[in-house]
Amino acid sequence: MNTQEYLDLENEYGAHNYKPLDVVLTKGEGVWVWDVDGKRYLDCLAAYSAVNQGHCHPAIMKTMMAQAQKLTLTSRAFRNDQLGHFYKEICELTRSHKVLPMNSGAEAVETVIKAVRKWSYQIKGIPEDKAEIIVCANNFHGRTITIVGFSTDPTARSGFGPFTPGFKIIPFGDADALEAAITPNTAGFLVEPIQGEAGVIIPKAGYLKAAREICDRHNVVLILDEIQTGLGRTGRLLAEEHEGIEADLTLVGKALSGGFYPISAVLSNKEVMDVLQPGEHGSTFGGNPLACAIARTAIRVLKEEKMIENASEMGDYFLAGLKNIQSPHIKEVRGRGLMIAMELFPEAGGARPFCYKLAEKGMLCKETHVDTIRFAPPLVIKKDEVDWALEQIAAVMTA
Numbered sequence: 001m002n003t004q005e006y007l008d009l010e011n012e013y014g015a016h017n018y019k020p021l022d023v024v025l026t027k028g029e030g031v032w033v034w035d036v037d038g039k040r041y042l043d044c045l046a047a048y049s050a051v052n053q054g055h056c057h058p059a060i061m062k063t064m065m066a067q068a069q070k071l072t073l074t075s076r077a078f079r080n081d082q083l084g085h086f087y088k089e090i091c092e093l094t095r096s097h098k099v100l101p102m103n104s105g106a107e108a109v110e111t112v113i114k115a116v117r118k119w120s121y122q123i124k125g126i127p128e129d130k131a132e133i134i135v136c137a138n139n140f141h142g143r144t145i146t147i148v149g150f151s152t153d154p155t156a157r158s159g160f161g162p163f164t165p166g167f168k169i170i171p172f173g174d175a176d177a178l179e180a181a182i183t184p185n186t187a188g189f190l191v192e193p194i195q196g197e198a199g200v201i202i203p204k205a206g207y208l209k210a211a212r213e214i215c216d217r218h219n220v221v222l223i224l225d226e227i228q229t230g231l232g233r234t235g236r237l238l239a240e241e242h243e244g245i246e247a248d249l250t251l252v253g254k255a256l257s258g259g260f261y262p263i264s265a266v267l268s269n270k271e272v273m274d275v276l277q278p279g280e281h282g283s284t285f286g287g288n289p290l291a292c293a294i295a296r297t298a299i300r301v302l303k304e305e306k307m308i309e310n311a312s313e314m315g316d317y318f319l320a321g322l323k324n325i326q327s328p329h330i331k332e333v334r335g336r337g338l339m340i341a342m343e344l345f346p347e348a349g350g351a352r353p354f355c356y357k358l359a360e361k362g363m364l365c366k367e368t369h370v371d372t373i374r375f376a377p378p379l380v381i382k383k384d385e386v387d388w389a390l391e392q393i394a395a396v397m398t399a
């Protein structure tokens with residue numbers, strides 16, 4: 001089948017809730033992917049940072065195949081021999097006390113909202129059903145009804161109400177706005193350390209530190225959504241480390257499996273997680289032995305193969321290279337580690353045509369919103385590959 005036949009098939013039978021680039025991929029290895037016509041591309045999206053370890057990482061694949069031949073799913077009605085190991089290893093890695101495993105990122109967000117609400121009634125003493133959670137404008141936390149209900153993106157929320165109450169929206173990056181929004185009924189503050197889907201928006205230095213201090217002062221739990229920023233993407237294991245703070249609750253997903261399997265987790269201090277009692281929350285697939293085995297190897301290779309250090313070094317190098325490109329289209333380049341964005345002037349005519357031109361040259365990138373191109377390759381990218389990418393980008397931006 002050729003590319004057009006695959007597109008026709010998808011268009012005829014599939015829901016049209018995505019607008020992908022018309023490239024049909026069939027194979028991946030490290031930072032490279034191949035389409036059905038045999039053309040090779042450098043993957044600069046890495047499945048929205050789920051493939052930090054590189055496509056089809058051999059050690060993760062080996063674990064997946066071995067575990068799949070042994071035991072895949074028990075449900076949580078019974079125990080399995082992978083779960084406890086996964087708990088201990090992820091807690092030690094992230095200096096957390098407790099973990100609750102789910103599948104998708106959105107499920108981790110839903111889980112943390114439940115846990116924090118319960119904590120606020122049982123421990124903080126907020127009157128039942130009055131808990132408020134503060135979130136930020138231009139957030140992206142997933143696609144469920146509750147989550148899109150506190151989105152400020154009209155495309156994400158219009159037509160899907162009525163929504164879950166109990167959320168308050170403040171500007172991102174504004175610590176004074178956080179302090180002003182807190183009431184005696186505030187249970188938590190949910191925020192992305194860097195807003196990914198909004199276009200890699202990096203708050204000014206000191207913001208998270210100030211948020212930590214304000215949350216402490218008001219007995220509000222700080223919840224960091226590190227589903228995209230976490231697990232090495234920004235050049236640190238967790239983005240919170242850039243400001244030397246620790247969240248009360250941290251959400252991870254995406255790269256937790258290196259792209260092999262949906263697995264997410266809520267990492268927590270003891271006090272919040274301990275409010276959940278048997279029967280109050282769960283998931284048939286959450287914490288299954290296949291997922292746990294895969295995640296154990298996915299976090300091990302991240303460390304052992306020095307991917308986090310590489311993200312830091314290659315990120316600095318990539319960003320510096322992008323800043324050197326002289327183009328009338330480029331408004332700003334910004335990034336941390338290998339989470340990088342290039343924002344174009346509106347006059348450039350939108351980022352998408354540039355993404356198609358990059359694809360012709362063998363680089364896969366995706367626009368975020370209209371005018372921004374994101375560069376977020378797998379963390380295993382090498383210097384000569386960054387050099388090659390910079391050449392292609394320079395050629396397209398200066399053509």
Ligand SMILES: *Cc1c(COP(=O)(O)O)cnc(C)c1O
Pocket residue numbers: 048103104105106107109140141142143192196197225226227228229253254
């Ligand atoms: C991708 C993402 C989510 C949602 O994860 P899914 O697995 O798609 O449900 C939540 N928060 C952030 C910051 C994300 O990037």
